[in-house]
Amino acid sequence: MRQAPGPSSRIDITGVFFSMAAPSPVPVTIEPHLMALIYCDAKDKGAGVFEVIFRNSTDPLAAGSSSSESEVHLARNVSPFTVEPGKFTYRLVRGALQLTDYGQIFAHCRVDLGPWLIVPLTLLPPIL
Secondary structure, three states, rough: OOOOOEEEEOOOOOOOOOEEEOOOOEEEEEEOOOEEEEOOOOOOOEEEEEEEEOOOOOHHOOOOOOOOOOEEEEEEEEEEEOOOOOOEEEEEOOOOOOEOEEEEEEEEEEEOOOEEEEEEEEEEOOOO
């Protein structure tokens, strides 16, 4: 993050990706970083909890449970935040994901008990 004229803030992001080649054949552990921008409305309290659950399913109802054998809960991160009302904050979440197959995984993200936002990541076979 850097200050810019105005005053305004800038976030310079490099290395953003939605797919990656596995570093080695499966099974493999990857540690992708997820960056979330969280906005607080001017009339809100300015504090909350950011939750991320990495799964192999897009079903948001399954994000909070492990009821299905076919839907794997890969990792979970919960972090509190504070932000000045009317402003943004950000959270950087790193998941240590142990994968046994190539394909898509999904980061289910929400603030407090709000709706889930789903972000995909595709693991491709390694380049040999």
